[in-house]
Amino acid sequence: MATIKIPPVLRPxxxxxxEISADGxxxxxxxxxxxxxxxxxxxxxxxxxxxxxxxxxxxLNDEDVRVLDGLETTVGAADTLVILPxxxxxxx
Amino acid sequence: MSPSGAEVLRQIKSxxxxxxxxxxxxxxxxxxxxxxxxxxxxxxxxxxxGAKHVPKSFLESRIEGSAPDRxxxxxLYCQSGNRSAWAARTLLDxxxxxxxxxxxxxITLWKDRGYDVEQPRTLTAEQRDRYSRHLLxxxxxxxxxxxxxxxxxxxLGAGGLGSPTALYxxxxxVGTLGIVDDDTVDLSNLQxxxxxNSQRVGVLKVDSAEETITALNxxxxxxxxxxxxxxxNIMEILRGYDIVVxxxxxxxxxxxxxxxxxxxxxxxxxxxxxxFEGQLSVFKPYDGPCYRCLFPTPPPPELAxxxxxNGVLGVLPGTMGLLQATEVIKxxxxxxxxxxxxxxxxxALAATLSEVKIRRDPSCPxxxxxxxxxxxxxxxxxxxxxxxxxxxx
Numbered sequence: 001m002a003t004i005k006i007p008p009v010l011r012p013x014x015x016x017x018x019e020i021s022a023d024g025x026x027x028x029x030x031x032x033x034x035x036x037x038x039x040x041x042x043x044x045x046x047x048x049x050x051x052x053x054x055x056x057x058x059x060l061n062d063e064d065v066r067v068l069d070g071l072e073t074t075v076g077a078a079d080t081l082v083i084l085p086x087x088x089x090x091x092x
Numbered sequence: 093m094s095p096s097g098a099e100v101l102r103q104i105k106s107x108x109x110x111x112x113x114x115x116x117x118x119x120x121x122x123x124x125x126x127x128x129x130x131x132x133x134x135x136x137x138x139x140x141x142g143a144k145h146v147p148k149s150f151l152e153s154r155i156e157g158s159a160p161d162r163x164x165x166x167x168l169y170c171q172s173g174n175r176s177a178w179a180a181r182t183l184l185d186x187x188x189x190x191x192x193x194x195x196x197x198x199i200t201l202w203k204d205r206g207y208d209v210e211q212p213r214t215l216t217a218e219q220r221d222r223y224s225r226h227l228l229x230x231x232x233x234x235x236x237x238x239x240x241x242x243x244x245x246x247x248l249g250a251g252g253l254g255s256p257t258a259l260y261x262x263x264x265x266v267g268t269l270g271i272v273d274d275d276t277v278d279l280s281n282l283q284x285x286x287x288x289n290s291q292r293v294g295v296l297k298v299d300s301a302e303e304t305i306t307a308l309n310x311x312x313x314x315x316x317x318x319x320x321x322x323x324x325n326i327m328e329i330l331r332g333y334d335i336v337v338x339x340x341x342x343x344x345x346x347x348x349x350x351x352x353x354x355x356x357x358x359x360x361x362x363x364x365x366x367x368f369e370g371q372l373s374v375f376k377p378y379d380g381p382c383y384r385c386l387f388p389t390p391p392p393p394e395l396a397x398x399x400x401x402n403g404v405l406g407v408l409p410g411t412m413g414l415l416q417a418t419e420v421i422k423x424x425x426x427x428x429x430x431x432x433x434x435x436x437x438x439x440a441l442a443a444t445l446s447e448v449k450i451r452r453d454p455s456c457p458x459x460x461x462x463x464x465x466x467x468x469x470x471x472x473x474x475x476x477x478x479x480x481x482x483x484x485x
Contacts, residue, residue: 008367018442055391059448067451082448084435086343086387 002030004081013040027058028071030081045083057084101174108180111193113202116140116167124165127158128199129179134171138209140202143169148179155183162189169195169202213238219311223265231427237265241311243424244268246333248321248349250301251275252409253339253363253416255287260417262305262312266424269305270315270333273297284406321345323472326352335420338362339413343390348472350375350383355463355471361419363412368405368440370412373431373450374419377459380432385453408440 001021006014014020015038022037024030031052035042047053051071058065059082065073075081095103116126120142128139129148139145144158148170159166166189168176176194183189195202203209215223215234219241226232226240243266247254250273258269275297277288285297292300298316305312317329321340330336330352338360340346346362353360359376362383375382415436422428436447454460458470 008369053391055387055389057386057448062446062448064449064451082437082446084437084448085391 001077002075002079002081004030004034004083007083007085009085010041010044010083013044014038025074026071027060027065027068027073027075027081030075031058031071044085055086058082059084101177104181105177105194108177108184109193110173110177110196111167112196113205113207116169116195116202117207119165119167124167125159126167126169127155129168129170129176130199132214136212136214138199138203138211140169140199141208141210143210148175151179151182152187155187159189162187163191166192167195168192170198172198172200174198219265222309222311226264231425236425236427239424239426240265240421241267243335244270244333245335245337245420245424246270246272246330247337247339248272248345249339249341250285250287250297251281251339251341252284252365252404253413254337255285255301256410256413257337257339257417257420258301258305259287259308260414261420262309264417264421265309265311266420267311268313268315270317270329271298271301272317272319272321272329273301274318274320284404284409286410321348323348323468326471327356327468330356330358333358335423336360337416337420339409339416344472346383347390351458351466351471353377354382354459355466357463359423361416361423363416365404365408365412366402368408370408370415370438370440372412372415372419372436372438373434374423376423376430376432377463381450381452382456382459384458385456386435386450388453388456405440408438411438411440 001023004020004022006018006020011017020034022030022033024033031045035045045053045056052058060068060073060075061080065071120126126140126143128135128143128145129151131147135145146154146158166183168179170176173194173196176198180192180194183192215237220227223237226237227234245261245266245268247258247269250258250271254271254273258271261269277292277295277297277300279293281288282290287304288297288300296318298318302314302316305314319325321329326348336349336353336358338346338349340349349360353375354377357377359374361374363370363372374380419430422430433450434447435450436445438445452459458466
């Protein structure tokens, strides 16, 4: 099972967890199994066409999956997926 | 009875080779190492172009730094030609140099002949003391400190991130700090905005920041912009700065800043914080990706918590702001590997720092094009973003 690092904005959707393990052999399978387990994450990750939302970056270890094979990218059990939505906030 | 100093000098001059300033001038750039053996104060009044400086008082311990090869041609000079003669004798008799000459008449005769003099930029005695720990670092030194003093850095915000960044950049001697902030100090700011204090509640943040900076380091010129950054003023404010430090708290401004900085080709040291986590990257236009390469579109309100008020651990903007200050100083000095094309992610609770790669997007709407080709009306453009954000409250 690969590890998914959950960003602060998505944690309320996964019961506050910072890291989650999910089944799947590819980025798409793993994120979809996350969405099945935690349905609130689905619309945040995927558009209505089933593609990854453009404002969410997903990295396999340290590489953007878009420069790999996107959702088809193969993921090993020792790999980590990082979900990264844009952050702003200098705190005024 | 021992001979007088003047007599010894005459003897030395009679047996060491001396060279006329005209011959030295002809040999500049021809492989001879020209060394000024005067004191630092004298060197600072002007020296022979290309000369190296090894004060006679440190001759034995420092000469190898400037002339490591004992057989190379070394020409020494001082103010009038006497100290350089003593120094030449030391190199020839005690240190084993084989080809040493002393320039007759010193820099005085050189100047009388109307030859070129290079005016080195120097630090005042107070600056040498203030920045002494920088001067001891090979990566900074006098040259690096001069770069810092000459640098112009614009801070967007004197808030959580801007406070520590401004303090340390001022302490480091960054000569010009611009600060853009239209806000006033609020008591709830003081949990993290360490450039302000309890007596300044209600005061404009730019005024409060200036007071702290000036008290810390009078070398720093503070330019205050008590305005909100917008499409109407961003180009005018950014122009002329070497680096922008981004601590912006909302997405529209971040995209606007990105577009303007790409157009003006000014690197942006960017950080963002939320809760216990922070991100940092350096966006150097055309050297690496821009903010739009990383995030081509802003997230919807539920994923854009910056639109509303959020909790933040007070120390976290300190950590991230100082990482920004460090990147700024590295960029100014040209030292190290700046976080270009990398996003650093700091997790305070886990005590981890990890990073992911950011690639330039070959189809980026902004940085895939020539800066001149980016039109005013394209900058910071997003679908009705202000009302979009307002909906998140």
